[in-house]
Amino acid sequence: MKWVSYEAGEGVRTGVIDGESVRGLAAGTTLEALIEGGSLAEAGDDARHAPAEVRALDEVRLLAPLRRPPSVRDGLCFLEHLRNCYRALGRDGALHPVWSHSPTFYFANRDAIAGPYDDVPIAPGSTMFDLELEVGAVIGRGGRDLHPDRAEEHIVGYTLFNDWTARDHQVVDLTQGIGQAKGKDCAITLGPALVTVDELEPYRRDGRLAFELSATVNGEELTRGTLDQMDWTFGQLLAYASRGTELTPGAVIGSGTVPRGCLLEHVDTPDPADFTRWLQPGDVVSLRGEGLGETRQTVTKGIDVIPLGPPRVVR
Structure with a gap:
């Protein structure tokens, strides 16, 4: 199933895409609550057989499927991405051995979720604003200390994920040395749908999901790849993230x-x-994923920075 959150003039609703229509559930139902309650499959049956409303897909505005998830982490599982960044910055592209010890992630801003067609303002003061083509895995069944061979069983579905980044602010974050902050704080796009795992099974190859992904800027393709290019699997990333x-x-x-x-x-x-x-x-900026759909967003001018003034010196 392809789960969506949408707005059609009468408040935010939750439903499933059925061809060119959306089959909506009762007002007040949220995708977050359905996942937390373990009732997604049952609710999907209700949406298919006894929807509260049916609307044409082109008559609704799709929002982020999860508008305020309980937490957002962002991993780094494509090591070639990091090598390419190093090369672009004049380094040789060689990775420190630590990158082979475990996957890594940072906690992102769950209050900055954007919908798949929302405008995205440039981060205040940034002149080096960037996109990132990613896939987000959504946890359906909670757990801790997961085994890497079974951790993917805890994923209920996937969605496109754009980790908008102010590269100039990120340089400051990295110099300060306590983690990602304002470089990664302005927006995270999710959508257009949460696509359940069963729906994506046709794209599985040799035990791994291998659907195609691409990104364009102003219609010009930036990259094209597949999810199975990940060096660290989602199973390994979830196992690591769930330790303790x-x-x-x-x-x-x-x-x-x-x-x-x-x-x-x-x-x-x-x-x-x-x-x-x-x-x-x-x-x-558009992201596309086989089976996942497409996002399309316009970048807009950001607000001016309000100066902080110098720090107060306490003696």
């Missing part, structure tokens, strides 16, 4: 960027600030 802690139903975990799926990997100037392809107001 609970992964809760509805939590979203990003795959990391498909190789060459961000502008940073295409930098061709000695100083990245001189790169001319950073996103500008009016640019249109």
Whole structure:
């Protein structure tokens, strides 16, 4: 099933896509609550056989399927993405051995979720605004200390995931050394649907999902790849993320960027600030995934930065 959250002039509703229509559930039903309650399959039957409403797909506005998930983590499972970033920044592309010890992730801003067709303002003060082509896995059944061979059984479905990034702010974050902050804080796109695992089984090859993914900017293709290019699997990432802690139903975990799926990997100037392809107001960014659908968003001007002034010195 392809689960969506949508708005059609009478408040936010939850439903499933059926061809060119949306079969909606009763008002007040949220996808987050259905996943947390373990009732997604039953609710899907209700939507198919006894919907509260049926609307044409082109008459509704699709929102992020999960508008405020309990948590969002973003992994880095495509190591070629990191090698490409290093090369673009003038390094040799060799990775430290630590990258072979375990996958990594950071906690993202669950309050910054954007819908698949929402405009996205440039992060305040940024002149190096970027996109990232990713896939988000959504936890359906909670658990902790998961085994990597079975952790994917806890995934209820997948969605496209765009980790919008202010690269100039990210440089400051990395220099301060306590993790991602304002470089990754302005928006995360989810959508257009949460596609359940069973729906994606036709794309499984040798035990791994291998659907095609691509990204375009103003209609020009930036990259094309497949999910099975991941060096660390979702099973390994979930097992690592769940060590000593609970992964809760509805939590979203990003795959990391498909190789060459961000502008940073295409930098061709000695100083990245001189790169001319950073996103500008009016640019249109689209992500596509086989079985997942397509997002299409316009970048808009961000607000001006309000100066903080100098720090107060306490002696």
